[in-house]
Amino acid sequence: xxxxxxxxxxxxxxxxxxxxxxxxxxxxxAIYNEKxxxxxxxxxxxxxxGKETKVIDAKNRTIVPGFIDCHVHMxxxxxxxxxxxxxxxxxxxxxxxxLGEHAEKNPKKTWLIGGKWDQEKFTEKRYPxxxxxxxxxxxxPVFLTRVCGHLGVCNSKAxxxxxxxxxxxxxxxxxxxxxxxxxxxxxxxxxxxxxxWKALPxxxxxxxxxxxxLACRKAxxxxxxxxxxxVDSADEIRAIQRLTMEEKLPIRVYLGxxxxxxDKLADLGFLTGFGNDMxxxxxxxxxxxxxxxxxxxxLKEPYADAPKTSGMLLNTQKKLNRLVLKAHKAGLQLGIHxxxxxxxxxxxxxxxxxxxxxxxxxxxxxxxxxSVLNLKLIRCMKHLDLVASVQPHFVVSDFWxxxxxxxxxxxxxxxxxxxxxxxxxxxxxxxxxxxxINPLLGIWAAVARKNVAESLTVEEALKTYTLNAAYxxxxxxxxxxxxxxxxxxxxxxxxxxxxIPSKKIKEVFxxxxxxxGKIVYVSKNFN
Numbered sequence: 001x002x003x004x005x006x007x008x009x010x011x012x013x014x015x016x017x018x019x020x021x022x023x024x025x026x027x028x029x030a031i032y033n034e035k036x037x038x039x040x041x042x043x044x045x046x047x048x049x050g051k052e053t054k055v056i057d058a059k060n061r062t063i064v065p066g067f068i069d070c071h072v073h074m075x076x077x078x079x080x081x082x083x084x085x086x087x088x089x090x091x092x093x094x095x096x097x098x099l100g101e102h103a104e105k106n107p108k109k110t111w112l113i114g115g116k117w118d119q120e121k122f123t124e125k126r127y128p129x130x131x132x133x134x135x136x137x138x139x140x141p142v143f144l145t146r147v148c149g150h151l152g153v154c155n156s157k158a159x160x161x162x163x164x165x166x167x168x169x170x171x172x173x174x175x176x177x178x179x180x181x182x183x184x185x186x187x188x189x190x191x192x193x194x195x196x197w198k199a200l201p202x203x204x205x206x207x208x209x210x211x212x213x214l215a216c217r218k219a220x221x222x223x224x225x226x227x228x229x230x231v232d233s234a235d236e237i238r239a240i241q242r243l244t245m246e247e248k249l250p251i252r253v254y255l256g257x258x259x260x261x262x263d264k265l266a267d268l269g270f271l272t273g274f275g276n277d278m279x280x281x282x283x284x285x286x287x288x289x290x291x292x293x294x295x296x297x298x299l300k301e302p303y304a305d306a307p308k309t310s311g312m313l314l315n316t317q318k319k320l321n322r323l324v325l326k327a328h329k330a331g332l333q334l335g336i337h338x339x340x341x342x343x344x345x346x347x348x349x350x351x352x353x354x355x356x357x358x359x360x361x362x363x364x365x366x367x368x369x370x371s372v373l374n375l376k377l378i379r380c381m382k383h384l385d386l387v388a389s390v391q392p393h394f395v396v397s398d399f400w401x402x403x404x405x406x407x408x409x410x411x412x413x414x415x416x417x418x419x420x421x422x423x424x425x426x427x428x429x430x431x432x433x434x435x436x437i438n439p440l441l442g443i444w445a446a447v448a449r450k451n452v453a454e455s456l457t458v459e460e461a462l463k464t465y466t467l468n469a470a471y472x473x474x475x476x477x478x479x480x481x482x483x484x485x486x487x488x489x490x491x492x493x494x495x496x497x498x499x500i501p502s503k504k505i506k507e508v509f510x511x512x513x514x515x516x517g518k519i520v521y522v523s524k525n526f527n
Contacts, residue, residue: 006050007032009488009517012042014058015496018482019065019459019467029063031488034277034516038484061511062496064462065482066225066489067439068469070389071256071335071368071429074229075236076149077218078211080433084114087147091123096136099144103137111158111200112137115145116433118293120400128153130186143196147397149434151294152193153186162199164188170195172287172314174296190290190314209239216243216251220521222438223510225489226252228335228429228473230285234261244279250520252489254282254473256335259323266330273474277487277516282473283333283366286323287314289343292371292404297340299372304406311340317349324350328365329358335366335389341377341409344370348380355384364472369394369431370419372405373412378422387472388419388426392446392461393435416446417454427472428464439465443497444505458497458505488517494525 007030016026018039028045030038038048049055084102089095095117103112119127133142133155141158145151154162164184168175173191175184188196203211219227231237237257243249257265262284274281289311290296295303298311315323327334334351338344344367351365366387371394381388395414402410419426428446430437446461456464470480478487492512497505513521 005032005037005048007037007045007048007053009054009056009514009519010045010049011056011058011063011490011492012045013060014492015060015062016482017062017064017462017498019463020481020483023483026482029482029490031514031517034488034518036482036484036486036488039482056492056512058492062493063482064491064493064497065466065480066491066513066515067223067465068226068228068473068479069219069224069429069432069437069439069465070228070427070469070472071391072219072227072229072432072437073232073434074215074219074227075208075212075232075239077433077437078213078215079113080115081214081218082211084112084144085116086114086144087116087118088121089117090121092126092128092132095122095128095144096132099133099136099142103140110140112140112142113144113200115149115152116147117144118147120293127151127187130154130156130159130184133186141199143200145193146294147434148291148293150193150291150296151187151189152196154188154196155186158196158199159184159186162195164192164195168195172312174312189294189296190287190312203235205235205238205242208235209242212236212239213243213248216249219437220250220513220515221510222440223491223493223513224251224437224439225491225513225515226254226469226473226479228254228256228282228469230256232258240279249278250515252277252515253279255280256283256285257281259284259286262323262327262330262332265332266326271331272333277478280473281332283335284327285368286320286334286336288320288336288338288347289313289340292339292398292401295404297372298343298346299340299405299409300342300345301409303404304409305403310342313343313346317346320346320350321353325354325357328354328360328363333364333366335368337368339369339371341372341374344373344377348377348384348386351384351386352380364474366472371413372409373415373419375418378415378419378424381419382423386424388424389472390414390416390419390426390428390464391431391435392416392428392442392464393430395445395449395451397435411451414451415454416456420456420460425468425471426464427469428461440508440510441506444502447505448502458502462497488514490514492526494523
């Protein structure tokens with residue numbers, strides 16, 4: 001573009017980290033409508049400023065490419081902000097107290113929903129049971145999920161409404177029974193949770209739209225300009241589309257669609273990438289196993305703190321092979337949840353078999369979480385050209401990991417540096433509402449972690465939320481760096497991530513978020 005074009009938005013007096021190797025730093029940028037037209041010095045960018053140009057004086061603040069969260073449950077995030085938050089509860093007694101208070105404050109709620117509790121923080125060091133919940137609330141159904149989302153507990157009323165008895169059998173899940181009475185104790189694992197979710201009152205499309213919008217507003221406040229949005233239902237996709245048509249959607253969406261919709265997608269001929277720059281079909285999401293916190297992640301060797309179990313695979317190898325091949329042949333990207341080394345091995349076998357039967361370049365299939373690894377598995381992932389989708393804040397929240405897997409396997413848990421060193425594309429996400437949605441907390445966790453051998457540099461961590469993240473959605477030519485011709489997705493930060501001590505990164509906050517040249521969030525502190 002020639003310099004005669006007046007910018008719609010110009011930013012001056014900034015410390016711009018472009019992540020473009022041809023021009024790593026700059027102090028100003030010009031934007032015309034939704035795209036960046038120039039990046040350079042203040043003097044160069046002033047040539048683009050006209051009477052109608054909006055000008056932002058950054059006052060030496062740092063600007064980076066817009067953050068992209070590659071694994072987030074946005075509707076769940078929206079719902080969780082309205083439900084009972086038990087993240088910091090330190091005992092079952094405190095959980096009961098908070099549950100009782102929540103019931104009193106919300107007399108009109110037909111179900112009491114909550115979550116984010118972690119039994120490792122409880123003084124009792126055990127899961128709550130139906131009888132613990134009954135003691136606090138017995139007249140209404142109660143459903144409280146563990147922080148990982150792979151285990152939950154119900155009171156007696158909820159079990160009744162969900163039709164769960166000692167005879168109930170769930171494929172790929174488990175209903176825990178009391179050792180003496182052989183009755184369900186309220187603890188449900190993996191697919192057994194679906195029995196309760198299905199019993200919950202279904203929200204209206206309008207309610208779902210409002211919840212999604214609430215989550216989006218919180219996301220842009222955190223500096224996110226794009227999300228890989230893991231949806232739970234067709235109605236959730238409808239809500240996203242309605243927000244788009246009503247021009248209310250402030251953030252770019254790459255859809256992660258449940259495996260249950262694979263047949264419909266394949267039969268209709270939809271491909272990964274279908275859509276526009278705001279909303280596109282992304283990957284199909286499968287589950288290979290559960291979580292370390294719930295001891296349902298599938299390990300090759302038993303859990304160090306529970307030697308009678310090694311977790312659970314949620315699909316047979318034959319079934320997983322069939323599902324992967326179908327999605328792969330249909331031209332769809334895959335993102336498979338696999339945390340334990342046994343599950344990851346199973347996923348790699350399925351990917352390898354599909355690629356041999358139907359060779360396809362540039363598929364960019366993913367392994368979601370890929371937590372417990374070893375060098376052989378990592379090199380196999382590289383050989384198959386897979387994307388490693390990780391959640392850096394797990395390093396902080398999984399403070400009990402050495403107890404779960406022992407010292408030797410802990411060395412290969414969340415090995416971010418080794419993944420990069422072996423040549424894999426590593427992308428980051430929050431798994432919110434499991435973890436906070438703030439990407440700056442993820443960067444801090446990746447950089448300042450105690451396992452120094454696997455800690456990342458600031459630039460490496462930043463790329464997992466920007467350029468690498470764009471690659472995972474086939475968008476690296478449009479997003480991920482700050483350079484002319486790319487979409488104007490930018491974030492203005494309060495501090496320079498590269499010059500402050502790593503432990504201070506978690507204190508940095510977002511001043512301005514810009515999506516497609518539009519300012520979608522401004523901090524009250526910015527002036």
